[in-house]
Structure formats: structure tokens, C-alpha cells
Amino acid sequence: xxxxxxxxxxxxxxxxxxxxxxxxxxxxxxxxxxxxxxxxxxxxxxxxxxxxxxxxxxxxxxxxxxxxxxxxxxxxxxxxxxxxxxxxxxxxxxxxxxxxxxxxxxxxxxxxxxxxxxxxxxxxxxxxxxxxxxxxxxxxxxxxxxxxxxxxxxxxxxxxxxxxxxxxxxxxxxxxxxxxxxxxxxxxxxxxxxxxxxxxxxxxxxxxxxxxxxxxxxxxxxxxxxxxxxxxxxxxxxxxxxxxxxxxxxxxxxxxxxxxxxxxxxxxxxxxxxxxxxxxxxxxxxxxxxxxxxxxxxx
Numbered sequence: 182x183x184x185x186x187x188x189x190x191x192x193x194x195x196x197x198x199x200x201x202x203x204x205x206x207x208x209x210x211x212x213x214x215x216x217x218x219x220x221x222x223x224x225x226x227x228x229x230x231x232x233x234x235x236x237x238x239x240x241x242x243x244x245x246x247x248x249x250x251x252x253x254x255x256x257x258x259x260x261x262x263x264x265x266x267x268x269x270x271x272x273x274x275x276x277x278x279x280x281x282x283x284x285x286x287x288x289x290x291x292x293x294x295x296x297x298x299x300x301x302x303x304x305x306x307x308x309x310x311x312x313x314x315x316x317x318x319x320x321x322x323x324x325x326x327x328x329x330x331x332x333x334x335x336x337x338x339x340x341x342x343x344x345x346x347x348x349x350x351x352x353x354x355x356x357x358x359x360x361x362x363x364x365x366x367x368x369x370x371x372x373x374x375x376x377x378x379x380x381x382x383x384x385x386x387x388x389x390x391x392x393x394x395x396x397x398x399x400x401x402x403x404x405x406x407x408x409x410x411x412x413x414x415x416x417x418x419x420x421x422x423x424x425x426x427x428x429x430x431x432x433x434x435x436x437x438x439x440x441x442x443x444x445x446x447x448x449x450x451x452x453x454x455x456x457x458x459x460x461x462x463x464x465x466x467x468x469x470x471x472x473x474x475x476x477x478x479x480x
Contacts, residue, residue, distance in 0.1 A: 185220045189228035191358070195241045197411035201225040204404040241319075241412040245326040245384040254382050258421055259428050261372055261386050262393040265365040266429025269397020272342050272364070273441030279350040280448065299347040306340055314340035318363020322387070325370045331383045332374025337367045357398060357441070362409075365394025385421060388413065392422045393429035400433060400440035402426025 192201030202225050251257075286292055307315035311334070318341060324330055345360035369390025373383035388409050395405040406422040433440075439447075 185224035189224040191408075192225045193228040193231065195358075195408060195412055197241070197408050200404060200408040200411050201228070203407045204399075204401060207401045207404050242322060242326060243413065245388070245413055245415065247381050247384050247388075247415055247418060249379075249381055250385060251379070251382050254378075254385060255421070255424065257372070257376065257378065257382065257386055258389045258425050261369045261390045262425040262428035263432045264372070265368045265390045265393035266397040266432035267436050268338065268342060268368060269361060269365065269394040269429070270433035270436035270440075271397075272346060272361075273398045273444070274437040275346055276349055276441055277444040277448070279346070280445070283350065284448075296351045296353070299351050303344050303347055306344060311337065311340060313337070314344050317359035318366070319359060322363050322366045322391075325366060325387055326384055331370060331380055333367045333370040335371060338364065338371055341367050358395065358408075361395045361398045362391045365390035365392065368394065385418065388415070388418065389422060389425035392425045393432075396426045396429040397433040397436075398441050400430065400443075402430050405429075 188201040188204060190201075191197065191204050283292070283295065286295075303315055307313075313321040314337075321333075321337075321341075325333065341360065341364040345357065345364065348360075349357055366387045367390070369386035369388070370383065372390075373386045378386065391409050392402070392405045395408070396402045399405065402423070403426065406419075406426045409422055410416065410419065437444075
């Protein structure tokens with residue numbers, strides 16, 4: 182149910198059925214895909230048809246202009262991928278560190294204080310610095326891709342990292358995928374401004390940044406590339422975006438060897454192992470067996 186729900190939710194949220202399938206294959210199921218493939222594919226198809234039935238056939242980001250690309254743009258793509266991949270990995274590591282710190286809270290009011298301070302910081306940044314610091318960042322992506330305001334201010338990448346971290350760690354956020362895409366897009370936009378690239382080259386840098394940043398968070402480069410391709414219908418960028426995902430993977434590993442989701446999974450399982458489950462002793466036993474296998478593998 183978790184596997185099929187995750188794949189179907191991703192497919193419906195961005196109208197990217199292939200992205201949902203690839204995400205399930207690459208990130209979620211690992212070696213267990215053979216047991217769940219029929220359920221996953223069926224769920225993705227139903228979710229995709231339901232989303233299109235309600236909202237119609239749409240693209241999450243539309244059709245950005247990417248023609249007459251420069252001969253040297255691949256070097257720009259790799260530069261953005263290195264920076265955005267490292268930034269995505271760093272954001273994931275920071276989120277995990279905050280969750281570990283919050284696990285030491287003894288009283289409920291500690292969580293309330295953190296939630297209040299985090300909310301005030303987000304609202305203050307949005308009000309006093311830039312309103313695009315808050316939210317999923319879709320409006321910012323659309324603005325940079327489809328208007329003449331191609332280049333973001335130097336501080337926007339920082340804002341698009343700080344606010345998702347604060348939002349996600351409060352436990353009240355709606356997700357991490359869209360903020361990751363916008364964070365990478367802003368990095369691509371900012372670097373394009375520094376290099377004074379053309380609008381088409383800038384659009385490619387923005388899309389490459391999206392792929393790279395999401396790869397840094399999830400360590401799923403093919404999922405990230407397929408998602409952006411489906412959201413924009415720019416099939417001529419397959420090689421560019423795949424390159425961005427691969428380069429971002431190497432950059433992300435320099436910051437953290439494990440993805441955010443892997444770290445959170447281990448944290449959740451360790452909490453269950455420590456607390457135990459008297460009502461479901463078989464589950465607790467299976468988790469402990471998994472940890473013994475994991476520790477033995479590390480040794």
C-alpha cells in the first residue's frame with residue numbers, strides 16, 4: 182500500500198505517470214519490485230486517469246522555449262548540476278540533523294516553540310525579503326521559465342533552501358518534491374544571470390537545476406529527469422537532463438552518502454526498534470532482523 186500510494190500520489194500530483202513508475206522502481210521498491218509491480222503500475226494508471234479526468238490533460242510547467250542552444254551549454258549544465266546536486270544533498274542532511282535534534286525534545290511545548298519560531302522566520306523572509314520565499318515555488322519556476330525575468334537574485338537559492346527546511350521539519354509541510362524543484366530552478370536561474378546566458382540557454386539551466394537538486398535530495402537521477410521531462414514535454418533535452426542527474430549524483434555523495442529518505446527510514450525504524458511493538462511482535466522481530474543484517478553488511 183505504501184509503494185502504490187507513493188507512486189500514484191506522485192503521478193497525480195504532477196501529472197507524470199512515468200515519473201511515478203520510475204520513482205517506485207528507482208527509489209522505493211529496490212529489489213522488491215517483482216512482488217508489487219502489477220499493483221504499482223495499476224495504481225499509477227488509475228491515479229493518472231483520475232487526475233486528467235478532473236484537471237484535464239495538462240503540463241505542470243508548460244512548454245518552455247529551448248531552441249538554438251549554445252554549443253558550450255553542456256558545461257553550464259554540469260556546473261549547475263554540481264552546485265544544485267550538492268545543495269540538495271546538503272538540504273537533506275540538514276533536515277535529517279534537525280529531526281535528530283528534535284528527537285531530544287522532552288516536552289510538547291518544545292515542539293510548539295520550534296513550530297512558532299520556524300513559522301515566524303518563514304513569514305518574515307517572505308514579507309521583508311521576497312514573497313517567493315514561501316510556498317512550493319511553482320510561481321517562481323513559471324516566472325523564470327516564461328517571462329523576461331529570467332535571472333533570480335543571488336539570495337533566492339538561500340531562501341529556497343531555508344524555508345523548505347523549516348517548513349518540512351515542523352511536520353506541517355505538504356512535501357519536499359516541489360520545493361526541491363524550485364530550489365534547483367532558482368540555482369540555474371541565478372548562475373545563468375552570472376554568465377549572461379540567452380533565454381533558451383537559461384531555460385535549460387533552470388530545468389537542469391531542477392533535476393540536479395531533486396537528485397541531491399532523493400538520489401534518484403532517472404526519476405528526477407523523467408519528472409522534469411514529463412512536466413515540460415521537452416524531449417529534445419533527454420541527454421542534457423540525464424547528464425545533470427548523473428553529475429548531481431556524484432556531487433551529492435560528496436556531501437552525504439545517503440539520501441534524505443534513506444536517513445529518515447533508518448531513523449523511523451530505529452525508533453520502532455527501540456520502542457518495540459507489543460501488539461505486533463512479528464513486526465518488531467522483522468525490524469530487528471533487518472538491522473542486524475544492515476549492521477553486518479556495514480562491517
